[in-house]
Amino acid sequence: MIQCPHCGKDNLPQATRCVHCGKDLDNLFKIEGAEADAGLPEEPEISVSDLLRTFRQEEDSQAEEHRPAVSSGPSAVFASREDTPRAETPQEEEQAPEWLIRIRKRAMQEEDAAGELSRKFNSLEASRSQEHQGRVDEEFANWIARIRENARRENLQAAKSAQAGSESEGGVPEWLRRVRELQPEGLEENQAVQEEPEEPRAEEPEQEKELPAKAEQAQAQEAESVVESGPEEAIETAEPAPDAEGAGEPPLSGHETGAETPPAEEPTESPKTPEIKPVIEELGLASEVSALDLEERPASSETLSADLLLLRKQKESAQILMNLIGEEGKGLPPAKTPREGSRGWYRFILGAFLLLVLIAVIVFVPQARPATYENPTPAVALKDALNALKNGDKVLVVQEYQAAASAEMEQVSAPVLRALEERGIALQFLTTHPNGLWLSANLMNAAEIPARETAYLAGGRLGVLTAALLADESSAMLPEGLESLENYQLILLLEDSQADIQNWIEQAGPWLGAGKLGVLASSQNAALLLPYYDAGQLAGYTAGALEGRVLAAALGQTASTGMPLRAYQAGLLVMIAVLLLGIIIKAEADSNARHQKEPEG
Amino acid sequence: MKKTLPILVAVLTAVFILAALILRPQLNGWLDVVLNWAVVTASAALLVAVATLLLTHLRAILRGQRGFIYSIILISAFLVSFIGALVLGLENSAYLRWVAAVQLPLETSLLGLAALVMTGAALQIFRSRGWSLLTISFGISALVFLVISLGLLQALNIPLLSTVIAYLQRLPLIGARGLLIGIGIGALLTGLRVLFGLERSWGE
Numbered sequence: 001m002i003q004c005p006h007c008g009k010d011n012l013p014q015a016t017r018c019v020h021c022g023k024d025l026d027n028l029f030k031i032e033g034a035e036a037d038a039g040l041p042e043e044p045e046i047s048v049s050d051l052l053r054t055f056r057q058e059e060d061s062q063a064e065e066h067r068p069a070v071s072s073g074p075s076a077v078f079a080s081r082e083d084t085p086r087a088e089t090p091q092e093e094e095q096a097p098e099w100l101i102r103i104r105k106r107a108m109q110e111e112d113a114a115g116e117l118s119r120k121f122n123s124l125e126a127s128r129s130q131e132h133q134g135r136v137d138e139e140f141a142n143w144i145a146r147i148r149e150n151a152r153r154e155n156l157q158a159a160k161s162a163q164a165g166s167e168s169e170g171g172v173p174e175w176l177r178r179v180r181e182l183q184p185e186g187l188e189e190n191q192a193v194q195e196e197p198e199e200p201r202a203e204e205p206e207q208e209k210e211l212p213a214k215a216e217q218a219q220a221q222e223a224e225s226v227v228e229s230g231p232e233e234a235i236e237t238a239e240p241a242p243d244a245e246g247a248g249e250p251p252l253s254g255h256e257t258g259a260e261t262p263p264a265e266e267p268t269e270s271p272k273t274p275e276i277k278p279v280i281e282e283l284g285l286a287s288e289v290s291a292l293d294l295e296e297r298p299a300s301s302e303t304l305s306a307d308l309l310l311l312r313k314q315k316e317s318a319q320i321l322m323n324l325i326g327e328e329g330k331g332l333p334p335a336k337t338p339r340e341g342s343r344g345w346y347r348f349i350l351g352a353f354l355l356l357v358l359i360a361v362i363v364f365v366p367q368a369r370p371a372t373y374e375n376p377t378p379a380v381a382l383k384d385a386l387n388a389l390k391n392g393d394k395v396l397v398v399q400e401y402q403a404a405a406s407a408e409m410e411q412v413s414a415p416v417l418r419a420l421e422e423r424g425i426a427l428q429f430l431t432t433h434p435n436g437l438w439l440s441a442n443l444m445n446a447a448e449i450p451a452r453e454t455a456y457l458a459g460g461r462l463g464v465l466t467a468a469l470l471a472d473e474s475s476a477m478l479p480e481g482l483e484s485l486e487n488y489q490l491i492l493l494l495e496d497s498q499a500d501i502q503n504w505i506e507q508a509g510p511w512l513g514a515g516k517l518g519v520l521a522s523s524q525n526a527a528l529l530l531p532y533y534d535a536g537q538l539a540g541y542t543a544g545a546l547e548g549r550v551l552a553a554a555l556g557q558t559a560s561t562g563m564p565l566r567a568y569q570a571g572l573l574v575m576i577a578v579l580l581l582g583i584i585i586k587a588e589a590d591s592n593a594r595h596q597k598e599p600e601g
Numbered sequence: 602m603k604k605t606l607p608i609l610v611a612v613l614t615a616v617f618i619l620a621a622l623i624l625r626p627q628l629n630g631w632l633d634v635v636l637n638w639a640v641v642t643a644s645a646a647l648l649v650a651v652a653t654l655l656l657t658h659l660r661a662i663l664r665g666q667r668g669f670i671y672s673i674i675l676i677s678a679f680l681v682s683f684i685g686a687l688v689l690g691l692e693n694s695a696y697l698r699w700v701a702a703v704q705l706p707l708e709t710s711l712l713g714l715a716a717l718v719m720t721g722a723a724l725q726i727f728r729s730r731g732w733s734l735l736t737i738s739f740g741i742s743a744l745v746f747l748v749i750s751l752g753l754l755q756a757l758n759i760p761l762l763s764t765v766i767a768y769l770q771r772l773p774l775i776g777a778r779g780l781l782i783g784i785g786i787g788a789l790l791t792g793l794r795v796l797f798g799l800e801r802s803w804g805e
Contacts, residue, residue, distance in 0.1 A: 374755070374763060376770055403701065404708035435704070438697035453692075459640035466636045469625065475633045477640055502784075523750065527773035531781055534774065546752040569751055571716060576747045578720045579740060586727035 179318050354577040375542070375550040378533045382518050382540025383554045385490060386416065391424035393489040398504065399429060399436040399443065399454065405496035405522050406439050410446040411565065412548030413494050413520045415557035417447040425489075429454040430482065432463060432500070443494075455479035461503050468508035485512055490539065496522040501529065505537050515539040520548070523568070544568075608798040615796050655679065678703070745769065 001010040004018040004025060011018055016025055096104075375383070389395065397417065401409045420427060429440055431454055440454040456479060457463045466477050468485050485491065485508060495501045501519060509517060514536060519529060523544030532538045542551045545568055549559035614635065621632040658672035666672075682700065689696040723743070730736045748754065749766055794800035 374758075376767065402708055403705040404712040406705065407709075437691060438701045438704075441694065441697060442701065459636075459643065462636055462640050462643070466633070466640075469622075470629060470633050470636075475637070477633075477637055526770075528777045528780070530771070530774045531778040534778075544750070546750075572747050572751050575720060575723060576744060579723050579743055579747075582724040582727045583740060585724075586732070589728070590732075 175318060176322065179315075179322075351581070354581065357573075357577075375547050375554070378530065378538070378540050379542040379547045379551055380540070380554075381533070382520075382542050383551055385515065385518055385539040386420070386555060389420065389423065389425050389489055392426065394426045394428065394483070394487060395420060396485070396488040396491045397427055397429050398491060398493045398495075399431045399440050400433050400500045401435075401439070401494055401496035401522070402433075403435055403439060406442065408522050408545050408568065409494055409496060409520070410443055411545045412522075412542060412551075413443065413492075414447040415548070415552030415555060415559060416492070416520060417443070417449055419552075419555040419557050421447070421449040427452070428481070428488075430457055430479070431455070432457045432460060453481075455482055457482070461507055464503055464507045468511040485516075488516070491517050493517060493519045493521075495519060495525065498525055498528050501525065501532075505532055509537050519543075604801065608801065611795050611800070612798050615792070 002013055002015070002025065003009065004011055004021060004023065006023045007018060007021040009018070009020040011020075011025060017023065018025055417427065427449070429452060431437060431440065434456070437454055437456060441451060444451050457467055457477075459466065459477060463477060466475055467482065470478070491504070491508075491512070493501060493504055501521065504517060516539065517537065518539045519525075519541035521529060521541055521543045523546075526541075526543035529538065529541045529543060533541060542548055545565040549565070552559040617635060618632070621628040621635070625632075655676065658675050660666075661669045661672045662676070685696050685699070691697075726739065727736055746769075749769060754762060755766060791800060
């Protein structure tokens with residue numbers, strides 16, 4: 001217990017203020033002779049890194065017996081604590097306060113705990129730093145190895161890309177530019193030869209023409225100097241890190257790298273070369289460069305880079321590519337057909353004779369008489385189907401031919417329509433082509449029947465299917481006035497297209513009764529209609545003007561005579577003549593060839 | 602979803618059309634609706650095609666591309682036909698005659714040109730291909746059927762000749778039937794592919 005100096009009452013030893021009078025008890029803890037500033041010297045604020053550095057310095061200086069007197073680290077602090085009593089004189093020791101004397105005594109009796117701790121810490125740190133240093137060295141070696149590998153790959157890729165021929169500035173391919181650098185003189189000659197017959201190209205020939213010879217020589221020299229340092233520069237740019245690694249290593253000479261450069265050219269090398277060659281050596285590229293030099297070094301004294309030498313090796317491929325590029329956009333050359341000798345008069349007479357025969361046939365030969373001509377079976381079947389119609393029966397006429405075939409189709413269908421009209425059969429016109437709207441008027445005029453409206457069925461194939469299935473359902477798709485297809489006795493198709501015929505047969509035919517579809521077609525459809533007739537899907541058909549004339553005669557109508565049938569026959573004759581002419585020409589050419597071979601044999 | 606939805610629509614439509622064709626009287630109303638949709642969609646696609654054609658030719662005119670004069674002719678003909686039909690109506694006889702007067706010579710000359718090309722090909726076939734089984738058989742069959750098509754031999758009215766001609770005229774039946782069977786099998790397979798969702802020509 002302590003007594004308060006103010007009230008004299010007892011207080012707890014750890015109290016800093018009297019519990020009775022409330023005054024401070026600090027004076028009780030004041031030590032006589034001890035000033036406020038005379039305590040432990042203030043330790044400087046130090047970071048952990050400084051602390052570690054200091055420990056390492058101590059580790060390094062363990063060989064030395066004495067430590068440096070001046071130090072700012074904690075060890076110095078401890079050292080100063082230990083050294084201070086020793087340095088004090090006995091007078092000072094007498095003047096020292098009692099607490100300090102006790103501490104000193106205690107320190108003399110016991111080992112310095114702080115010094116022991118720092119020694120252990122230093123030894124631990126030293127062992128750790130050795131392991132860490134080993135790991136760092138290993139990682140650094142791996143890193144350098146990776147960089148070397150990357151640099152090697154980039155170098156190989158650069159060589160491949162040079163071969164691939166990427167476009168450089170001005171539209172000139174890089175490979176072409178390098179080839180030009182490789183052979184400036186030969187290329188000038190080639191260009192002069194190539195540019196004479198051709199139009200001047202966009203940019204490259206003009207630029208090359210403008211370049212004077214001196215400038216090209218200077219360019220070539222510059223290219224050589226660049227070529228000498230080219231790969232090394234590329235490697236240097238690709239690998240910045242080895243500078244740190246190889247900074248302390250001495251530069252290797254050209255002999256060490258394997259690149260045997262003549263002494264006369266050494267001054268032309270770029271100043272970077274001595275610095276870069278060790279890097280190449282380290283990257284493992286020196287063997288490749290030396291191999292290239294040994295294999296590809298030209299006989300002349302000019303020095304060339306590795307990629308240029310590779311291109312030179314592929315000179316023929318580059319020339320082929322140049323030719324291909326030159327031929328680009330010119331189109332395919334005409335087929336080379338052997339030309340026969342000049343026997344024009346012979347052919348002229350033959351051609352003129354054929355034409356005369358043709359004209360004679362058209363003008364003088366009478367047309368085939370329908371009475372003496374017997375129609376094929378499908379046409380006869382159609383005639384029977386038409387004759388079976390009675391007065392008042394409904395016939396739907398579907399008009400689906402193009403304008404080009406209208407002359408032939410009108411010649412075929414007009415007599416039939418006229419015969420039906422005369423027999424009192426109700427005709428209704430329908431078309432699925434817009435053409436039918438304006439061609440139907442011509443057909444009605446040709447058939448000499450009263451004009452009537454032609455209904456338009458939209459939707460093509462779907463429209464036909466709808467008409468076949470839903471005509472009695474008043475569908476919005478169906479034109480007004482069109483009845484169910486089953487109500488018509490016959491659906492007469494006027495067709496010039498196989499697709500349209502198939503459309504009606506396949507989409508509408510299955511839903512109609514047998515024998516409802518009859519076809520009046522142009523002549524080229526005859527062959528493809530025959531299977532449908534044989535299968536019973538058609539009541540009959542007539543194809544072509546000639547059969548149409550016979551059918552008209554069979555229906556008691558006057559067959560319309562006119563140019564279409566004549567022109568058709570003339571066209572057929574021309575085709576026959578041309579085929580014969582082709583056979584004759586071929587035979588003549590073979591004969592000539594045989595005669596030419598005989599003397600040689 | 603982008604690929605699945607069209608397949609789903611195509612499969613469902615195909616199944617429905619098949620069902621409607623089988624159960625026709627009961628599903629006629631629905632079939633009419635679906636067919637209407639199809640026709641309207643096809644018409645809209647046609648309009649898109651026309652607009653694309655016009656835009657392409659307009660672009661060619663504005664850029665002064667090579668042959669832009671044909672683009673001018675095309676657009677002019679389109680505008681005259683379109684405005685004429687709007688003003689006069691499709692049933693106007695003058696308008697119909699005008700269109701027929703333009704279209705008839707154009708199509709006829711195009712067909713004549715095709716005939717000339719065929720003639721040239723017939724002349725060249727022996728020179729370019731030489732003598733082979735194909736060319737010889739082609740030449741013989743072409744000559745025979747061209748002569749038959751002339752009708753002059755039939756006019757002679759010789760019974761034996763007429764029999765031979767009738768026999769020859771049925772020969773194309775073989776080729777035509779083979780063609781049609783091939784077309785039918787192709788259509789069937791395409792239908793099955795659509796039904797099973799394998800036909801994806803719209804999305805790729």
